[in-house]
Amino acid sequence: MSPYLLIQLAALGLYLFLVAVNWSALPEPMAVHFDASGDPNGFMSQAWGAVGIPLMVWAMFFGLTVLGRDPGFFARMKRFSPSGWRAWAEFNTLMGLGLLTVSSMTVLYNVEAIPGEWIGYSVWIFLAFAFLAIYRLASVGR
Structure with missing residues (x-):
């Protein structure tokens, strides 16, 4: 199995362990969406x-990483090489990790372990890695 x-x-x-605990x-x-100042403005069931x-x-990101291993998935991309697959896998891994980081921060906010501003910070860090x-x-x- 690939390291990605x-x-x-x-x-x-780790995320599911955090949720279970x-x-x-x-x-x-629970609050699931926040405005720029860290105040919750969207709610959803637990x-x-x-x-x-x-x-x-x-x-979705995990599945796209798995599909990327299939040569037919990128059949139209003639220049997609093994280094291209690694970049694809890195992209999907970073997106998945970013999502779980922001979701973890949301869980921690809802159990009053961190302030809402931290979620805003985590989103900006996630966006920087995404770019x-x-x-x-x-x-x-x-």
């Missing part, structure tokens, strides 16, 4: 906010 898939699975395991302390409904939505989005990963993906093969 292992990293993504390990991150999911804090499940009884999560409010119903099941969807802590597990359902993060798991579905994580599965770096997009740049790397776009520059492969040049």
Whole structure:
């Protein structure tokens, strides 16, 4: 199994452990969206906010990493090389890790372990890594 898939699975395991440990302390409904100042402005049930939505989005990135190993997946991209696949896998791994980091911060906010501003900081850090990963993906093969 590729190290990218292992990293993504390990991150999911850590996130689900965090959710399980804090499940009884999560409010119903829980805050899942925040404005720029860190104040919650969107709410969802525990099941969807802590597990359902993060798991579905994580599965998309994991699935795209798995599909990227199939040569037919990039059949139209003639220049997609092994280094291109690595960049693709890195991109999806970073996106999955970023999602789980922000989701972890949301869980910690809802159990009153961190202030809302921290979620804003984590989103900005996630966006910085996302742009770096997009740049790397776009520059492969040049």
